[in-house]
Amino acid sequence: MTYQPATGAFADSLRADLPQAVFRPLDPRYTEEPRGRWAGSGGLLLAPSTTAEVARIVQAAGAAGVPIVPYGGGTGLVGGQVSGDLSDPIILSLERMSQIRSVDPVENAMVAEAGVILQWVQEAAEQANRLFPLSIAAQGSARIGGVLSTNAGGVNVLRYGNARDLCLGLEAVLPDGSILNGLSPLRKNNTGYDLRHLLIGAEGTLGIITAATLKLVPRPARTGAAMMVVRDPAAALDLLNLARDRIGEGVSAFELIGGMGLGFLAETMPEVRLPLGQPDWSVLIDLGLGASGDPQQALEGLFEAAAERDLVHDGAIAQSEQQRADFWRVRESIPAANRKIGAVSSHDISVPIAAIPRFIAEGPAAIAAIGSFRINCFGHVGDGNLHYNVFPIPGRSRADHEGDRDAIKRAVHDLVHAHGGSVSAEHGVGRLKVADLERYVDPTKLTAMRAIKAALDPKGVMNPGAVLRHHG
Amino acid sequence: MTYQPATGAFADSLRADLPQAVFRPLDPRYTEEPRGRWAGSGGLLLAPSTTAEVARIVQAAGAAGVPIVPYGGGTGLVGGQVSGDLSDPIILSLERMSQIRSVDPVENAMVAEAGVILQWVQEAAEQANRLFPLSIAAQGSARIGGVLSTNAGGVNVLRYGNARDLCLGLEAVLPDGSILNGLSPLRKNNTGYDLRHLLIGAEGTLGIITAATLKLVPRPARTGAAMMVVRDPAAALDLLNLARDRIGEGVSAFELIGGMGLGFLAETMPEVRLPLGQPDWSVLIDLGLGASGDPQQALEGLFEAAAERDLVHDGAIAQSEQQRADFWRVRESIPAANRKIGAVSSHDISVPIAAIPRFIAEGPAAIAAIGSFRINCFGHVGDGNLHYNVFPIPGRSRADHEGDRDAIKRAVHDLVHAHGGSVSAEHGVGRLKVADLERYVDPTKLTAMRAIKAALDPKGVMNPGAVLRHHG
Numbered sequence: 012m013t014y015q016p017a018t019g020a021f022a023d024s025l026r027a028d029l030p031q032a033v034f035r036p037l038d039p040r041y042t043e044e045p046r047g048r049w050a051g052s053g054g055l056l057l058a059p060s061t062t063a064e065v066a067r068i069v070q071a072a073g074a075a076g077v078p079i080v081p082y083g084g085g086t087g088l089v090g091g092q093v094s095g096d097l098s099d100p101i102i103l104s105l106e107r108m109s110q111i112r113s114v115d116p117v118e119n120a121m122v123a124e125a126g127v128i129l130q131w132v133q134e135a136a137e138q139a140n141r142l143f144p145l146s147i148a149a150q151g152s153a154r155i156g157g158v159l160s161t162n163a164g165g166v167n168v169l170r171y172g173n174a175r176d177l178c179l180g181l182e183a184v185l186p187d188g189s190i191l192n193g194l195s196p197l198r199k200n201n202t203g204y205d206l207r208h209l210l211i212g213a214e215g216t217l218g219i220i221t222a223a224t225l226k227l228v229p230r231p232a233r234t235g236a237a238m239m240v241v242r243d244p245a246a247a248l249d250l251l252n253l254a255r256d257r258i259g260e261g262v263s264a265f266e267l268i269g270g271m272g273l274g275f276l277a278e279t280m281p282e283v284r285l286p287l288g289q290p291d292w293s294v295l296i297d298l299g300l301g302a303s304g305d306p307q308q309a310l311e312g313l314f315e316a317a318a319e320r321d322l323v324h325d326g327a328i329a330q331s332e333q334q335r336a337d338f339w340r341v342r343e344s345i346p347a348a349n350r351k352i353g354a355v356s357s358h359d360i361s362v363p364i365a366a367i368p369r370f371i372a373e374g375p376a377a378i379a380a381i382g383s384f385r386i387n388c389f390g391h392v393g394d395g396n397l398h399y400n401v402f403p404i405p406g407r408s409r410a411d412h413e414g415d416r417d418a419i420k421r422a423v424h425d426l427v428h429a430h431g432g433s434v435s436a437e438h439g440v441g442r443l444k445v446a447d448l449e450r451y452v453d454p455t456k457l458t459a460m461r462a463i464k465a466a467l468d469p470k471g472v473m474n475p476g477a478v479l480r481h482h483g
Numbered sequence: 484m485t486y487q488p489a490t491g492a493f494a495d496s497l498r499a500d501l502p503q504a505v506f507r508p509l510d511p512r513y514t515e516e517p518r519g520r521w522a523g524s525g526g527l528l529l530a531p532s533t534t535a536e537v538a539r540i541v542q543a544a545g546a547a548g549v550p551i552v553p554y555g556g557g558t559g560l561v562g563g564q565v566s567g568d569l570s571d572p573i574i575l576s577l578e579r580m581s582q583i584r585s586v587d588p589v590e591n592a593m594v595a596e597a598g599v600i601l602q603w604v605q606e607a608a609e610q611a612n613r614l615f616p617l618s619i620a621a622q623g624s625a626r627i628g629g630v631l632s633t634n635a636g637g638v639n640v641l642r643y644g645n646a647r648d649l650c651l652g653l654e655a656v657l658p659d660g661s662i663l664n665g666l667s668p669l670r671k672n673n674t675g676y677d678l679r680h681l682l683i684g685a686e687g688t689l690g691i692i693t694a695a696t697l698k699l700v701p702r703p704a705r706t707g708a709a710m711m712v713v714r715d716p717a718a719a720l721d722l723l724n725l726a727r728d729r730i731g732e733g734v735s736a737f738e739l740i741g742g743m744g745l746g747f748l749a750e751t752m753p754e755v756r757l758p759l760g761q762p763d764w765s766v767l768i769d770l771g772l773g774a775s776g777d778p779q780q781a782l783e784g785l786f787e788a789a790a791e792r793d794l795v796h797d798g799a800i801a802q803s804e805q806q807r808a809d810f811w812r813v814r815e816s817i818p819a820a821n822r823k824i825g826a827v828s829s830h831d832i833s834v835p836i837a838a839i840p841r842f843i844a845e846g847p848a849a850i851a852a853i854g855s856f857r858i859n860c861f862g863h864v865g866d867g868n869l870h871y872n873v874f875p876i877p878g879r880s881r882a883d884h885e886g887d888r889d890a891i892k893r894a895v896h897d898l899v900h901a902h903g904g905s906v907s908a909e910h911g912v913g914r915l916k917v918a919d920l921e922r923y924v925d926p927t928k929l930t931a932m933r934a935i936k937a938a939l940d941p942k943g944v945m946n947p948g949a950v951l952r953h954h955g
Contacts, residue, residue, distance in 0.1 A: 117720055118837040140728075164671050173671060175680075176648070189927040198866040199636050199645060199833045200905040201684055202912060202924050203950060204932045208647075208680030212673055229727040248589055255701040256612075259773035260732035301731035303784055309775045361671045365590040394670040433672035440674060452674050455661040459939060460676045466938030467931060478675060 014475065015076040016099035017055035024075075025057075028067050032107070033059050041082055041102050044093045049442060051094030051102070054080070060107040062182060062190055062221045069219065069472075070188030072101055078475045079103050081215035083157025084128065086149035088359070089441025091161065091214045091477045105156045108221060114139045119227040120179055120196035125156025125220050132225060141227035144171040144263075148346065156220045162212035164437030166264045169393035170299075171228065173437070175211040180224035183210050186217065186468035194224045209463070214439050215474040217467050231263070231299025235306025236335040239314060239326035240290040244392070245368040246322040247294050251393055253317055254296060258309050264297040267392035271385055272345040275402075279351035283344050284337060286327045294392070295342050297335075345389055349400055353409040355384065356419040358399040362432035367392060370430050374399065377422045381415055396436045399423055424451065440478045448478070486947065487548045488571035489527035496547075497529075500539050504579070505531050513554055513574050516565045521914065523566030523574075526552070532579040534654060534662055534693045541691065541944075542660030544573055550947045551575050553687035555629025556600065558621035560831070561913025563633065563686045563949045577628045580693060586611045591699045592651055592668035597628025597692050604697060613699035616643035616735075620818065628692045634684035636909030638736045641865035642771075643700065645909070647683040652696035655682050658689065658940035666696045681935070686911050687946040689939050703735070703771025707778025708807040711786060711798035712762040716864070717840040718794040719766050723865055725789055726768060730781050736769040739864035743857060744817040747874075751823040755816050756809060758799045766864070767814050769807075817861055821872055827856065827884040828891040830871040834904035839864060842902050846871065849894045853887055868908045871895060896923065912950045920950070 015021075022034065035056045042051035059065045072079050078100040082092050094100045108124040111131065115121070116139040123132055129150040136143040147153065147165040159181070163174045171177060180195045193207060210218055241247045247267050254262050270291040276283050287293055296313075298306040310328045317323040329335035349357075362370045371388055378384050383404045390397040401419050403412055424434045424447060434447045449457065464471075464479055475481035487493075494506065507528045514523035531537045544551050550572040554564050566572050580596040583603065587593070588611040595604055601622040608615040619625065619637040631653070635646045643649060652667045665679060682690055713719045719739050726734050745761040759765055768785075770778040782800045789795040801807040821829075834842045843860055850856050855876045862869040873891050875884055896906045896919060906919045921929065936943075936951055947953035 115837055117724065118835055119724075120835075162673050164673075168671060172648075175677070176644075185927060185931060189930065191927045191931070192925045193928065195903055195905070196835050197833050197903075197905050197908075198836075199640060199863070199868040199908040201634050201636075201907045201909055202905055202916075202920055203684075203928060204689070204935060205634075205647070205680045205684055206928055206931055208677045209935075212675075212677055217676070229724075229731055231731060232728065252589065252591075252701075255773075256704065257774045259701055259703060259771070259776070261773065299731070301727075301733065301781075302729045303781045304731070304776065309773075312775055361669050363590055363592075363668050364670075365587055391671070396671040431667055431669075433667070433669050433674055435673045436669075436671040437673055444674075448674055453664045455657060455663045456665065456675060456678055458661065459657060459663070459678055462938040463676060463681075463935055466934040 013076065014078045014097065017077045017101050021075055021077060022055050025068065025071055029059070029064055033057050033064060037102065040085060041104065042094060044090050045086060045088065049090035049093040049095065051097065054094055054100045054102045056102045056104060058104040058107045062184065065184045065219055065221050066188050066190050068101065068103060069184050069186065072472050073186060073188060073470050076470060076472065077101055078472050080474055081105065081160070081219050083125065083154035084149065084152040086153045087157060087161060087441060088438045089443040091439055091441035091474070092157065093442065095442045095476050097475065103219065105154060111135050112222065116141055118196050121225045121227055122194055122222060123155050123225055124222045125154060127155045129153045129155060129158055136227050140230060142230045143177070143225060143227055145174055145177055155223060159211050159220055159223055160213065160215050161439040164394070164396060166266065166391060168391060169265055170260055170263045175208055177226045178207060178211060178223050179226050181207045181210055181220055182222040183218045183220045186473045191218070194222060196224045214441060214477050216464060216478050217473060232302040233300045233304055233306050234335065235298045235310055236329040236338045237296045237310045237314065237326055238287055238293055238338050239296065239317065239323040240287055240293045241323055242321070243292055243368065244371050247292060247392055248364060248367060250294060250317050250322045254313055257313055257316065258298060261298050261300045261304060261309070262296065263299045265393040266295040266342050267389055268293045268295060268342060268345070269388045271387040272348065272389050275348035275352050275387060276341065276344055279348045280344055283340060285341060286338065287325055290325070295338055349387060352402050354400045354402050355409050355412040356401045356416050358423045359436050359438045360399055360423065360427045360432055360434060361394065361396040361436035362427055362430045364395045366430040367395060370426065373426060377426050378419060381418045381422060442477055445478065445480050485548065486550045486569065489549045489573050493547055493549060494527050497540065497543055501531070501536055505529050505536060509574070512557060513576065514566060516562050517558060517560065521562035521565040521567065523569065526566055526572045526574045528574045528576060530576045530579045534656065537656045537691055537693050538660050538662050540573065540575060541656050541658065544944050545658060545660060545942050548942060548944065549573055550944050552946055553577065553632070553691050555597065555626035556621065556624040558625045559629060559633060559913060560910045561915040563911055563913035563946070564629065565914065567914045567948050569947065575691065577626060583607050584694065588613055590668050593697045593699055594666055594694060595627050595697055596694045597626060599627045601625045601627060601630055608699050612702060614702045615649070615697060615699055617646055617649055627695060631683050631692055631695055632686050633911040636866070636868060638738065638863060640863060641737055642732055642735045647680055649698045650679065650683060650695050651698050653679045653682055653692055654694040655690045655692045658945045666694060668696045686913060686949050688936060688950050689945060704774040705772045705776055705778050706807065707770045707782055707801060708810045709768045709782045709786065709798055709800040710759055710765055710810050711768065711789065711795045712759055712765045713795055714793070715764055715840065716843050719764060719864055720836060720839060721792070722766065722789050722794045725794070726785055729785055729788065730770060733770050733772045733776060733781070734768065735771045736767070737865040738767040738814050739861055740765045740767060740814060740817070741860045743859040744820065744861050747820040747824050747859060748813065748816055751820045752816055755812060757813060758810065759797055762797070767810055821859060824874050825881040826872045826874050827881050828873045828888050830895050831908050831910045832871055832895065832899045832904055832906060833866065833868040833908035834899060834902045836867045838902040839867060842898065845898060849898050850891060853890045853894060914948055917950065917952050
């Protein structure tokens with residue numbers, strides 16, 4: 012494709028059809044990603060406030076061959092929202108499409124525009140005595156359009172699924188500027204191909220999500236949490252299955268915590284209390300039960316049954332909501348401790364659940380072949396989704412290992428791939444992992460993806476260079 | 484498209500590459516649908532036993548322009564598996580791809596080939612102390628490839644979702660004969676477009692599913708059931724939300740039963756005991772809890788809380804598994820009673836859950852405008868999925884109303900559409916509802932569907948005439 016820049020003349024041609032408020036100065040935050048790894052050079056920032064305005068912009072862009080980079084909360088970690096090598100694209104921010112159009116507790120559904128911040132969705136659900144269970148670190152700034160476009164995950168996927176599983180319907184502007192009216196809250200609807208799931212996770216390359224019907228669930232009436240020391244990662248998996256056999260879907264989260272991460276916490280954030288010290292492997296189990304359930308009793312019963320099977324040998328059950336929050340603080344402080352130590356390389360990976368113990372066992376040798384490093388492995392073990400971060404040994408810094416990063420990345424990704432895993436578990440492909448996709452994904456899938464992209468976006472204007480390589 | 488028939492010469496050209504066992508006589512069952520409404524006239528029956536054989540057939544069909552009608556268990560109710568007006572297509576039966584390749588209780592996943600019968604999947608899961616929760620009336624003969632291709636629903640969608648929600652990965656042969664290797668059990672995998680959800684529900688028009696990785700869930704350790712008399716459908720919805728607030732995901736099924744259906748049961752199957760007589764509206768609630776739950780106590784608590792709110796005024800809680808089975812027998816006998824009475828018209832519809840009371844209230848007037856009829860409305864109210872069946876009044880027969888069927892269908896579908904519902908909730912589009920799709924579905928969606936179909940199946944050989952109109 013040969014792309015055209017969004018020139019002043021192009022902008023002027025839009026002014027006749029769009030209110031002045033749509034045109035905004037290009038603040039640098041729109042061209043940077045959070046870790047500073049990606050930057051765009053410029054572009055025309057447009058912030059429409061209605062679906063019709065989005066459609067008008069997309070039509071004009073298509074007619075002129077101007078690429079569009081959709082922009083939500085800007086929290087993506089793979090550069091999907093950054094214009095990269097594009098010359099003066101449209102940066103289409105959804106921030107002004109920020110209405111929650113409806114909340115219906117009988118329907119257990121909410122219609123939110125793409126620019127609504129995830130935390131607002133959670134709060135609106137709570138006000139209706141419902142739960143929107145998607146929970147990610149960036150929820151204070153991530154916007155729901157981006158959350159869906161990247162199919163975000165988080166800590167509650169075990170129980171409630173990924174973003175796609177929490178979306179009942181979509182409104183979107185397709186690359187030809189037509190509006191897909193699919194905001195139905197229907198739970199059962201077999202009328203043709205599922206375009207919703209095609210747009211979710213497409214990272215803006217097949218259209219722009221403008222609003223979504225989100226699925227709400229009952230708020231668990233009674234919650235509880237426990238930390239338990241497990242023998243090893245295999246015992247953690249057995250414990251998870253035991254927990255689900257005993258407690259069913261009441262298990263909301265099940266997080267594996269490695270001793271290295273607790274050591275980092277003790278070193279960099281000594282104010283965070285570690286209830287069980289620094290065991291090699293421990294888990295955080297979170298329960299949410301109905302009014303007739305008893306989380307403490309359930310966790311006590313689980314601990315006893317697990318101890319009988321020699322899966323656990325120490326544990327603590329939260330006696331209050333405060334203590335539950337303290338347990339979660341341990342888990343949620345690990346990324347901050349990681350940042351203070353300074354990782355050489357971080358990996359958003361998943362492997363089949365049953366392969367976790369072998370993957371964890373084989374990782375250190377693969378890394379040691381490159382040099383001496385420390386590994387902090389933790390994460391959402393119930394989904395097979397591990398955060399696998401590689402650090403310098405004490406006395407060295409990440410700057411000492413700039414040249415090792417690619418080799419580490421390759422070693423981790425190759426090992427993940429050998430175990431049937433994914434090199435992008437929850438962050439997406441963006442611009443960072445296009446080559447990884449080409450290397451690791453089934454070639455038939457890639458060919459079909461390209462055919463679908465060409466069919467729906469023949470001019471290639473929708474977020475070119477994200478997910479699929481562009482030839483602009 | 485101009486299609487070519489599967490001539491003897493075409494068949495002979497395949498014999499060099501395929502074992503003799505692939506070639507089977509064309510039994511009439513392959514060209515009929517269960518209710519006798521649809522029939523194909525002939526064709527070449529091929530029953531491959533490996534994915535490579537399926538790929539070879541699809542390649543040859545594409546090269547020769549011969550259409551392929553995929554055939555699973557033959558239980559579809561919308562003619563998706565029947566060749567219709569095609570002249571001598573390939574009828575590609577998956578019945579010999581009937582291996583369960585693996586069952587992994589740690590992974591909570593099973594890999595089953597497309598020809599595995601749904602009930603075998605359920606049984607294999609049970610042997611591994613897991614549950615595959617999809618349950619439909621045809622489970623004794625429906626095969627998993629068809630179950631996924633039609634995104635089947637059933638009674639447990641409320642808790643566990645549709646077929647698509649229970650599928651982690653797919654292997655499929657795409658229309659160009661390439662094999663999509665997507666049998667990963669990963670719960671989190673954001674590497675590109677979700678082809679799995681595109682193929683699920685595409686009814687064989689975008690490729691042939693050859694195997695699937697199915698999601699298993701914990702077997703509920705303790706089950707229970709109750710029937711409760713509700714004031715009206717609105718009270719049933721309030722009761723459902725109360726139940727979910729109190730019991731969470733433990734509510735496995737929540738079925739609305741109308742008095743007309745109980746009357747039909749009493750008339751045609753008096754051996755089925757009706758625990759609560761013949762109330763105008765009642766519900767069947769089914770629970771499955773973990774080992775630490777107490778279903779009877781939960782149902783008693785629910786009944787008390789619901790009675791306080793004046794939602795229910797009679798009820799029975801199953802005191803044994805036998806009694807639970809008796810309750811289910813009432814619900815599951817209603818379709819048989821319907822058949823004995825003889826419906827003029829049956830409808831597989833869904834509406835937003837919150838719209839159910841108004842839809843049910845408005846239906847009789849819409850039908851009365853056509854003539855005098857009896858309506859039996861029942862179904863999976865927790866999903867908004869109602870079976871809405873229209874019967875002659877006593878003394879008249881369905882044969883008296885042949886001329887009314889189209890008007891009734893139109894009236895019901897228009898009312899469904901006015902309430903934001905779907906005219907195909909769980910059976911799919913097939914060949915029966917192609918015109919309905921064109922009438923009721925968002926035109927942007929239809930245009931995008933056609934673009935995707937043309938991109939992935941440019942020769943149009945995959946199940947032409949199903950879902951989308953073909954011009955052969």
